[in-house]
Each structure stands twice: as structure tokens, then as C-alpha cells.
Amino acid sequence: MTRFLTLLNKEITELMRNGKLIWLPVVLMIIGISQPLTSYYMPQILDMAGNLPEGASITIPTPTGEEVLSGALSQYGTIGTLLFALATMNVIAQERQNGSITLVMVRPVNEWQYLGSKTVAQLALLLLSLILSYCLTWYYTNLLFTPVDWKVMLSSLVMYCFWVLFVVCVTIFVGTIIRQSSAIAGVSLLFLALISLLTTLLPKFMEWSPGNIRGEATKLLVEQQWTESAWTVIGSTATLSLLLFLAGVMVMKRYRRY
Amino acid sequence: MLVNIDNLSKQFKEKRAVSNLSFSINEGSCIALLGPNGAGKTTTLQMLARLLTPDSGAIQFKGYAEKDYRPLIGFLPQHPSFFNWMTAKEFLTFAGKLSSIPNAQLQARVQETLTFVSLEEAMNKRIGGFSGGMKQRLGLAQALLHKPKLLILDEPVSALDPKGRRDFLYLIEELKQDMTVLFSTHILHDAEQICDEVLILQDGCLKWKGSLPSLRKEFDLLPIKVQTEEPMNGVIEQLEIIEDYEYIDAKTVKVRLPEHVHHNELLQELINRNISVTHFEIMQDSLEDAYMKVVRQ
Structure with a gap:
């Protein structure tokens, strides 16, 4: 356990020193608050963009606060996921490429301690960014649109955190197999996209799919109730993430060369 | 006897890097692993350090039952790379914690090791700004930090300038008294200066083994x-x-x-x-x- 904490401490210090702990929350906050801001100023934006014939009138219904928040969730689902995968792709590949992993693995460190420290540190970073960004978005939504109850906001946030967990576990697992960081991001994103695609194509068979998380989170916002399907998705995502982590440990144990 | 290496083999895609290598290391000895480039020296040392899994064969430390003998060894790779954002002191503290040095002794031990490799002045500087020689000395420091029984050094001096090389050899000379040292080199003169025994590898096979005077005599x-x-x-x-x-x-x-x-x-x-x-x-x-x-x- 001490070794795990030592490694975790090193990971967190690294995140602070290389500035990831600053830029990732900032970028995610910008992505988040752009949603309520663009929704609010949409008529003006269209007006400024011009190109509309004289006398044309467009009426855009003002969205509710819940709709704006679910719009933000959909931003996290696309640009956010890309960012998550890009932020995570390097954590193992870099140390394998420059060889600094050898000076760690030459000491009595277990594979699960190594991988666990990476996963936990990365989760901490991404979840912190997500929470900051989502809370800020919620604040702006309340200012500009109809207020959203904090409990509703929180439950959709908790739901969405499982998607981050899944993204991190997928990317780290792929990172144990592939050495090239760009390929790691590519393969992980392809896999995540495939899961989302299958979820929309085969809704009957994919009720458990982590691809449903955003839908469930939106449902929590709009309908404001925890349904049984929410629990199914949470359960299956947590299990899948655990399995991916264990698979990553197995892959590392079978490394013939670090 | 400290370690027994029995029938170690390693195959890379096309090339047989090490084949049926067997030897033993006596406690307190200083052994040089000699051989031309590509003879399998680095592969052998990496297998000993458990960084590379041998295809077959066994490495057994005498009187140590556990399979994972990593607490007993210190390893300096040919090109050690560190976390460049850390300072030398931070890195050694990190390494010491991973090797379970008790907290009470850790700081003193880090200090002592840094002094030994004469890095005490640079200990609060980022490793990223270190010269090659300083990195090599820090690499030695991390290898001997936890007082291992067997110190494995892969080409410890080949990247150093003449003065750095002399200083480094002097350090190894001093370490010989406390631990068993196994190092690879292709510079015979270095081996001659500090070691009592040599192993000569060629194409992954052990060609010759013994002391240097007996090598002279035999040939x-x-x-x-x-x-x-x-x-x-x-x-x-x-x-x-x-x-x-x-x-x-x-x-x-x-x-x-x-x-x-x-x-x-x-x-x-x-x-x-x-x-x-x-x-x-x-x-x-x-x-x-x-x-x-x-x-x-």
C-alpha cells in the first residue's frame, strides 16, 4: 500500500508540475460554459452573422435550464471525450518510450500498484476538471435560464462521472498494449465510438452499454428520476472498468520487456 | 555463493541473444562481463534485473526463497532515464520509498548516497538540467540506495569522459567492499583495474570465465x-x-x-x-x- 501511495503521490506531483492540473480544468470549463452562453446569445449571434434576407424573422424558443445542461453533457460527450483520451494516452507510453519505467520496475513494485496509481491520478484529474466545469456551467445556466435544482444537477453529474471512469479505463488498458501514444488515443476513441454506435443501432441488446450514460444523465435532468436502467448502466460500466483494469494488469504481468 | 544462473536463454525475433548461459556469482566478488557489441551482455543483465523475462532458465539467489528477488539487487541501465521534472533528492526519496527504506532512515540514507556520488550540491536541481555524467552518478546512487546485495551496472563508464570514467571506477572500487558488483563493459582496461573475475560472452554464449591473470596464462x-x-x-x-x-x-x-x-x-x-x-x-x-x-x- 505504501508503494501505491508513493507512486500516486509521484503521479499527482507530476500533474501539478507539468501544468495538466491547470490547463485541463480550464479547457473543460470553457467548453462547459460555452453551452449556456451560446444558447443565450444565439439570436444575437445569428443577427451578427448576417446573410439573412431583410425582414426574415426567426423565433428561437428559450431552452429550459435542464435542456442547456444536457447540451453541455453532449459537449462533454464529444470534445470532452476526445480531451480525456488525449490527456490519458501518454501516461504509460511515455514512460515506456523514454525508459523511465525501468527505474521503477527494477524495484519491488507490483503491476497493479503501477497501473492503479496511473488510473487513480488520471481519474482524479479528469473528475476534478469535470466537476469544476459542470458546476460553473450550472451556475451560468441558473443566471441566464430557468434555475435547475442542485440535487438534479448533482445526480446527473454523478451519472456522467461513470463515463469518465470508463474512458480512463479503456485508454489505460489500450496504453498497456500499444507503445505509440497517438495510436493509443486512436484505438481508444474508435472503441468508444463503436460502443456508442452499437448502442444507438441495437438499443434492445445494448441496454447495459456505457454508451447509454449520457442518455441516462439527460433523463435524470429532464425527467428527474432514477430509473432501474440507470442502475443497470452504472453497474455494468463499473464492472467493465474493473475488468479492463484487471486485464491491463494481466497484460503488464506478461510483458517480456518494459 | 550469492547467485546461481542456470541455463539462461533468450530469443529475439530472429536472433538468439543469449543461449544456455550458466554461471554463478560469489558473494563479495567483482565481476566484469566482457564481449563485443551484440554479444548479449545487456540482455543478460536485464534478465538478471528481471526487466526481461528469459525464455528458459533460472536465476536463484542463495537462501532467498521468494521468487521476486528485486529487493536484493540494484540496477543501473546503460542509459538511465529519470523523471526530468524531479530533483535529484526527490527522485532518490521516491526510489527509496519504493524499496521500503524505513522513513526514519530515508533522509539520512539519501543524503549519504548523494554525498557518496558527489551530487550534494546539485541535489535540489531538476534532473532535466543534469549533464550525462551527473545522470550516470545519480543512476549509481539510485542503484545502491537500498544497499542491495548485488549491484548490476550496464556499461557504467562507456558514456563518460576520461575524468568522469576515472571517478566512476573509483566509486565502484569503493563499493566493492560492501556489495557484490557485476558490470558489463567493452573496455578491457577498466575491467583489469577493478574486477577479480571476468566472463567473456560471444554471440550469447559464455566463452571464458575466470580471473584475469589466469586468462593471460591460459592464452x-x-x-x-x-x-x-x-x-x-x-x-x-x-x-x-x-x-x-x-x-x-x-x-x-x-x-x-x-x-x-x-x-x-x-x-x-x-x-x-x-x-x-x-x-x-x-x-x-x-x-x-x-x-x-x-x-x-
């Missing part, structure tokens, strides 16, 4: 070269102190003396016989000759 080397003004025919044959000799021409001869005879005695004998010596040389490259003979076998 029948004549390390003293004498040149005189007068022809020496008949004189050399009479000298009882000479073990073996070989004429290059009538005035030049290469000889070997038994171990208990000092080379001055030969000079004395020649002068006593009124022979004017114009050249008397103890050839340093004799070891190289022996090495070449082993490798060409």
Missing part, C-alpha cells in the same frame, strides 16, 4: 618485450627465471616470467650478462590479445 601470453644491442641467442635460453619466450628477431624477444618473479630480476640478469638493453616494455595490450584470442576461437 600463453608473453607480456614482456626486450630489445638489446647484441643478439640474445643463447642468453635467453640460459635464464632459469624465464617461463617461456619467443624471438621476434635476433635482438628482440617476448618473454613471460613466473608469477613470483619480478620483472626487475630479468633486467638485472641481462645487465649482469653485459647485454645492453635498449628497450624493455611491459605490454599493456597483452590482455587485449588474450581477449581477441577468446573471441576469435
Whole structure:
């Protein structure tokens, strides 16, 4: 356990020193608050963009606060996921490429301690960014649109955190197999996209799919109730993430060369 | 005996890097692993450090039941790379914690090790700004931090300038008293200076093993070269102190003396016989000759 904490401490210090702990929350906050801001100023934006014939009138219904928040969730689902995968792709590949992993693995460190420290540190970073960004978005939504109850906001946030967990576990697992960081991001994103695609194509068979998380989170916002399907998705995502982590440990144990 | 290595083999895609390597390391010895580039030295050391899984064979530390013997070894890779954002002190503290050095002793031990490799002035600087020699010394520091039984060094001096090399060899010389040292090199002179035993590898096979004097002896080397003004025919044959000799021409001869005879005695004998010596040389490259003979076998 001490070794795990030592490694975790090193990971967190690294995140602070290389500035990831600053830029990732900032970028995610910008992505988040752009949603309520663009929704609010949409008529003006269209007006400024011009190109509309004289006398044309467009009426855009003002969205509710819940709709704006679910719009933000959909931003996290696309640009956010890309960012998550890009932020995570390097954590193992870099140390394998420059060889600094050898000076760690030459000491009595277990594979699960190594991988666990990476996963936990990365989760901490991404979840912190997500929470900051989502809370800020919620604040702006309340200012500009109809207020959203904090409990509703929180439950959709908790739901969405499982998607981050899944993204991190997928990317780290792929990172144990592939050495090239760009390929790691590519393969992980392809896999995540495939899961989302299958979820929309085969809704009957994919009720458990982590691809449903955003839908469930939106449902929590709009309908404001925890349904049984929410629990199914949470359960299956947590299990899948655990399995991916264990698979990553197995892959590392079978490394013939670090 | 400290470690027994039995029948170690490793195959990379096309190439057999190490094949059926067996040897043992005695406690307290200093062993050099010699061999040309690509002979399998690094592969062997990496397998010993458990960074590479052998295809077959076993490595057994005497009196250590657990399979994972990593607490017993310290390893310095050929090109050590660190976390460049850390300072030297932070890195050693990190490494020490991973090796379970008790917290109470950790700071003192880090300090002591940094002083030993003379990095105490740079200990609060980022490793990213270190020179090659400083990194190498920090690499040595992390390898010996937890007082391992076996210190494995992969080409520890090949990347250093002459002064750095001398300092580094001096450090190893000092470490020899406390731990068993195994290092690879392709510079024979370094091996000669500090180690008691050599292993010569070629194409993944162990070609020769033993002490350096016995290497000289086995390959029948004549390390003293004498040149005189007068022809020496008949004189050399009479000298009882000479073990073996070989004429290059009538005035030049290469000889070997038994171990208990000092080379001055030969000079004395020649002068006593009124022979004017114009050249008397103890050839340093004799070891190289022996090495070449082993490798060409």
C-alpha cells in the first residue's frame, strides 16, 4: 500500500508540475460554459452573422435550464471525450518510450500498484476538471435560464462521472498494449465510438452499454428520476472498468520487456 | 555463493541473444562481463534485473526463497532515464520509498548516497538540467540506495569522459567492499583495474570465465618485450627465471616470467650478462590479445 501511495503521490506531483492540473480544468470549463452562453446569445449571434434576407424573422424558443445542461453533457460527450483520451494516452507510453519505467520496475513494485496509481491520478484529474466545469456551467445556466435544482444537477453529474471512469479505463488498458501514444488515443476513441454506435443501432441488446450514460444523465435532468436502467448502466460500466483494469494488469504481468 | 544462473536463454525475433548461459556469482566478488557489441551482455543483465523475462532458465539467489528477488539487487541501465521534472533528492526519496527504506532512515540514507556520488550540491536541481555524467552518478546512487546485495551496472563508464570514467571506477572500487558488483563493459582496461573475475560472452554464449591473470596464462601470453644491442641467442635460453619466450628477431624477444618473479630480476640478469638493453616494455595490450584470442576461437 505504501508503494501505491508513493507512486500516486509521484503521479499527482507530476500533474501539478507539468501544468495538466491547470490547463485541463480550464479547457473543460470553457467548453462547459460555452453551452449556456451560446444558447443565450444565439439570436444575437445569428443577427451578427448576417446573410439573412431583410425582414426574415426567426423565433428561437428559450431552452429550459435542464435542456442547456444536457447540451453541455453532449459537449462533454464529444470534445470532452476526445480531451480525456488525449490527456490519458501518454501516461504509460511515455514512460515506456523514454525508459523511465525501468527505474521503477527494477524495484519491488507490483503491476497493479503501477497501473492503479496511473488510473487513480488520471481519474482524479479528469473528475476534478469535470466537476469544476459542470458546476460553473450550472451556475451560468441558473443566471441566464430557468434555475435547475442542485440535487438534479448533482445526480446527473454523478451519472456522467461513470463515463469518465470508463474512458480512463479503456485508454489505460489500450496504453498497456500499444507503445505509440497517438495510436493509443486512436484505438481508444474508435472503441468508444463503436460502443456508442452499437448502442444507438441495437438499443434492445445494448441496454447495459456505457454508451447509454449520457442518455441516462439527460433523463435524470429532464425527467428527474432514477430509473432501474440507470442502475443497470452504472453497474455494468463499473464492472467493465474493473475488468479492463484487471486485464491491463494481466497484460503488464506478461510483458517480456518494459 | 550469492547467485546461481542456470541455463539462461533468450530469443529475439530472429536472433538468439543469449543461449544456455550458466554461471554463478560469489558473494563479495567483482565481476566484469566482457564481449563485443551484440554479444548479449545487456540482455543478460536485464534478465538478471528481471526487466526481461528469459525464455528458459533460472536465476536463484542463495537462501532467498521468494521468487521476486528485486529487493536484493540494484540496477543501473546503460542509459538511465529519470523523471526530468524531479530533483535529484526527490527522485532518490521516491526510489527509496519504493524499496521500503524505513522513513526514519530515508533522509539520512539519501543524503549519504548523494554525498557518496558527489551530487550534494546539485541535489535540489531538476534532473532535466543534469549533464550525462551527473545522470550516470545519480543512476549509481539510485542503484545502491537500498544497499542491495548485488549491484548490476550496464556499461557504467562507456558514456563518460576520461575524468568522469576515472571517478566512476573509483566509486565502484569503493563499493566493492560492501556489495557484490557485476558490470558489463567493452573496455578491457577498466575491467583489469577493478574486477577479480571476468566472463567473456560471444554471440550469447559464455566463452571464458575466470580471473584475469589466469586468462593471460591460459592464452600463453608473453607480456614482456626486450630489445638489446647484441643478439640474445643463447642468453635467453640460459635464464632459469624465464617461463617461456619467443624471438621476434635476433635482438628482440617476448618473454613471460613466473608469477613470483619480478620483472626487475630479468633486467638485472641481462645487465649482469653485459647485454645492453635498449628497450624493455611491459605490454599493456597483452590482455587485449588474450581477449581477441577468446573471441576469435
